[in-house]
Amino acid sequence: MSWSLSLGSIVGVRIRIHLTFLIFLAWIGLAFWHSGGGEAAARGIAYILLLFGCVVLHEFGHILTAKRFGAKTVDVILLPIGGLARMQGIPEKPREELLVALAGPFTNLIIASVLIAFIGPHALSFGLGRSLADLSILPSLAVANLFLALFNLVPAFPMDGGRVLRALLTYSVGRDMATTMAARIGHYLAVGLGVFGFLGGLPLLMLVAVFIYFGASAEYNHAQMRSFARGLVVSDVMMDQFSVLPVTKAIGDAVAVLVHSAQHDIPLVDGVGKPVAILTRNEIVQALHQHGQYFPVAEAARTGMTTVLANAALEEALQLMEEGAPAVAVVDVHGRLKGMLTLESLGQWMMLRRMNPEAA
Numbered sequence: 353m354s355w356s357l358s359l360g361s362i363v364g365v366r367i368r369i370h371l372t373f374l375i376f377l378a379w380i381g382l383a384f385w386h387s388g389g390g391e392a393a394a395r396g397i398a399y400i401l402l403l404f405g406c407v408v409l410h411e412f413g414h415i416l417t418a419k420r421f422g423a424k425t426v427d428v429i430l431l432p433i434g435g436l437a438r439m440q441g442i443p444e445k446p447r448e449e450l451l452v453a454l455a456g457p458f459t460n461l462i463i464a465s466v467l468i469a470f471i472g473p474h475a476l477s478f479g480l481g482r483s484l485a486d487l488s489i490l491p492s493l494a495v496a497n498l499f500l501a502l503f504n505l506v507p508a509f510p511m512d513g514g515r516v517l518r519a520l521l522t523y524s525v526g527r528d529m530a531t532t533m534a535a536r537i538g539h540y541l542a543v544g545l546g547v548f549g550f551l552g553g554l555p556l557l558m559l560v561a562v563f564i565y566f567g568a569s570a571e572y573n574h575a576q577m578r579s580f581a582r583g584l585v586v587s588d589v590m591m592d593q594f595s596v597l598p599v600t601k602a603i604g605d606a607v608a609v610l611v612h613s614a615q616h617d618i619p620l621v622d623g624v625g626k627p628v629a630i631l632t633r634n635e636i637v638q639a640l641h642q643h644g645q646y647f648p649v650a651e652a653a654r655t656g657m658t659t660v661l662a663n664a665a666l667e668e669a670l671q672l673m674e675e676g677a678p679a680v681a682v683v684d685v686h687g688r689l690k691g692m693l694t695l696e697s698l699g700q701w702m703m704l705r706r707m708n709p710e711a712a
């Protein structure tokens with residue numbers, strides 16, 4: 353994800369911090385400073401950093417459990433709304449999915465228990481309903497962890513509880529139906545929270561509602577794409593009419609392709625037709641602006657090409673795109689470019705497939 357800084361790695365998982373999170377920290381600092389001066393600001397920022405430390409531990413609950421079932425995690429990104437772990441090969445067996453989903457909230461429960469054992473249960477009340485100026489860190493952290501555990505266990509997508517629900521429902525109605533049901537509950541919940549937030553004048557709750565709504569939709573689309581892809585090979589859905597450029601050409605030639613077609617990304621091929629890189633519209637515009645039309649396309653293209661065989665399972669290509677490839681080059685057994693798959697072309701194919709499963 354762009355706009356993020358890397359903080360280093362833990363057990364091979366890169367921890368990234370999104371720039372909006374830094375803005376959020378500054379905003380928290382200012383709010384606390386307003387209500388209690390510099391000391392309160394330092395306390396507020398320390399509290400948020402510790403809280404997000406707990407969010408990272410929550411994510412590692414998922415990550416380490418998923419690792420036992422063979423999933424690999426690329427990175428964890430810290431956003432103001434929480435942590436986001438990007439995993440490859442997330443287990444789909446209901447029992448494994450159940451354990452991976454539960455491990456996150458379970459981690460928060462453990463943290464809360466340790467904190468409560470340390471500060472004593474009676475101190476928990478200090479963590480509730482205090483003004484910003486006299487926030488006490490450890491009790492507030494214990495309450496926040498209890499809240500994180502409970503909120504994440506709400507049985508709706510995109511919360512962990514939605515995954516728990518899907519895993520349990522999969523046994524009786526199958527995975528596709530289970531996904532639809534968990535996503536639908538997520539939509540109802542989001543609309544309910546949104547209305548409640550609007551009537552109660554709580555903008556933050558409305559924001560959470562929007563996040564839940566789109567999260568539930570994304571889960572649903574993802575599951576539907578997977579179910580459509582089952583049994584298909586890449587060449588069934590790839591684009592096979594598009595322009596390519598020899599890697600020896602200049603930016604002026606790429607501009608001509610942009611002007612005369614609706615294509616955004618242009619694959620660059622070598623002398624025998626093998627894809628070497630992908631040139632995006634942004635790269636073309638930038639290179640034209642900075643270096644002019646005679647600049648070689650080979651130097652302007654910064655993205656290597658992810659390739660997949662034309663007869664590979666479509667699910668394999670989807671996996672590559674989930675790992676962050678914006679476009680995948682489809683090649684024959686000799687490595688020559690035969691087609692392209694982009695998120696855009698897949699989205700369109702899915703829309704057509706929804707309208708008429710026979711035609712697309």
Ligand SMILES: [Zn+2]
Nearest residue numbers: 456457504512
């Ligand atoms: Zn979680």
